[in-house]
Amino acid sequence: MKRGLLLCAHGARDPLWAQPFEAVAARVRARAPAVVVQLAFLELMTPSLPDGGRALAQAGCTRVDVVPLFLGAGGHVRRDLPQTVAELGAAFPAVQWRLQDAIGEADAVIDAMAAVALARAEAPDSP
Amino acid sequence: MKRGLLLCAHGARDPLWAQPFEAVAARVRARAPAVVVQLAFLELMTPSLPDGGRALAQAGCTRVDVVPLFLGAGGHVRRDLPQTVAELGAAFPAVQWRLQDAIGEADAVIDAMAAVALARAEAPDSP
Numbered sequence A, B: 001m002k003r004g005l006l007l008c009a010h011g012a013r014d015p016l017w018a019q020p021f022e023a024v025a026a027r028v029r030a031r032a033p034a035v036v037v038q039l040a041f042l043e044l045m046t047p048s049l050p051d052g053g054r055a056l057a058q059a060g061c062t063r064v065d066v067v068p069l070f071l072g073a074g075g076h077v078r079r080d081l082p083q084t085v086a087e088l089g090a091a092f093p094a095v096q097w098r099l100q101d102a103i104g105e106a107d108a109v110i111d112a113m114a115a116v117a118l119a120r121a122e123a124p125d126s127p
Helices: A015-031 A049-058 A075-091 A107-122 B015-031 B049-058 B075-091 B107-122
Strands: A003-009 A036-041 A063-068 A096-099 B003-009 B036-041 B063-068 B096-099
Touching: A003 A015, A003 A049, A003 B107, A015 A036, A015 B107, A036 A049, A049 A063, A049 A075, A063 A075, A063 B107, A075 A096, A107 B003, A107 B015, A107 B063, A107 B107, B003 B015, B003 B049, B015 B036, B036 B049, B049 B063, B049 B075, B063 B075, B075 B096
Parallel strands: A003 A036, A003 A063, A063 A096, B003 B036, B003 B063, B063 B096
Antiparallel strands: none
């Protein structure tokens, strides 16, 4: 079974905005070369989610985990993503599409954010 | 010196959206009871950033680290937040306001997101 990972981010006008998301994709690729990783965007950046999902299906993935790179689960995660995943399922029924929770709901991510925020609050004053 | 931490999130219509951000605030409070932690929102939720900052100044904080709980740094982080922090600085000049980078740019947060995404892609098939 060939596995795919569709990392879904919001998108923005500023190309620099995508850097953390590209870094996540690069790290997953480095750690798991057998997983086909595709970063895609809801708006303003390319590829779109349908295009990103299609690329994974056409690469021969038979299971794709769809991971929302969102901190909170609002309308995008609760409505837009399920609809897109349902459309991908209809277009590529041989692929098992598994929509996951928003990454910001994961304990490890909350913990990392708390640790980084605390380190900044406890940093010494700048000279 | 009394330190404050102003955690800035975007805000959304769905109250559930705020849960990860509230969890970050709760964890920082548990680890560092001496730091005054305030969560605030750019839009749609309260308190607003100016109100959150004012609360920290009125609590007697003499230094406040402003940490954007955003994954990417787009217009909100690059334009809206610096303007709000400048306004807080003008209103409360005795407080040292320190605007930090978006939390999603921190290596530890990128690493945690990559680890969570990879764990999902490598999880066994559901029965």
